[in-house]
Amino acid sequence: MGRRDYENDPAAPAANSLVPAASAVVVDETGRILLQRRRDNGMWALPGGVMHFGESLPDCAVRETREETGLDVEITGIVGTYSNPRHVFAYDDGEVRQEFSICFLARPVAGKLAVSGESTDVRWFTPEETDGLPMVPGIRKRVADWRSGAMPAIR
Template identity: 35%
Template sequence: MGYIMDLRKLLGHRPLLQCGASVIAEDSRGRILLQQRQDNGIWAYAGGSVELDETVEEAARREFFEETGLQAGQLELLGVFSSPRMHFVYPNGDEVSNIDLVYICRDWQGQLQNDPAEVIKLGFFMPDALPQPIFEANRPALQAYLDQRGYCLPE
């Protein structure tokens, strides 16, 4: 978060256009890995900001590892997502409009372990039994992923 933190020192809570890199992990049973976020208690997939001079894929792998303890194997690009739904204010007042490049990961190594500074808990969930509420900024990508599997994200 060095680059974003440096910008925040200059701009305070004013809106930032932010590039995110995220991973929707699916296990062999078709369950989706979600995390309950520490900052707002809402459920989300793993992801975060791309740092200066970091590739988007490197950022996705780094964020996935930091938040889950897992090393991502092959990543498949689901898509690039941006919409008014992805403009939000963090609990600390920081405002962002996010552009998120989201990958699907079906193979990884390591032991599932949350980072308590960012994640309350981690869990795998069937697509028709996702925990609520889902992070609003994740909804466009999560729905695109679920569309491929014949599921609909509850409103």
């Protein structure tokens, strides 16, 4: 299913759903960040997705990371909260989702890198290598917040 991101775009369609979601900035022992290339838009992104009934947001980040990258992770902190009502995701099926996401900091503890049905590539990058990668603004913001080392962002 295709997806288009709109952020602060007056031409964006109106949201018709609000779904809790979590993502993870996974950092290895050398300081590299884990990213996946999304199948739906071709952009590099953090692993993440929607929360299921019966799970917490940290559990969601762990599950989504495992599903999308093949790695088991341990949550070690929070990068920030992201709930800009002017940031929506429009899907081919007509859903237009308003952003509501917590981005966690995590470290790998087990597993092996693997591409999923949602990605075409999964790789580690140095922080500097992320500068030239195609990313939607919301993901770039999360990566920048992590790189800045500041207190958790509230957006």
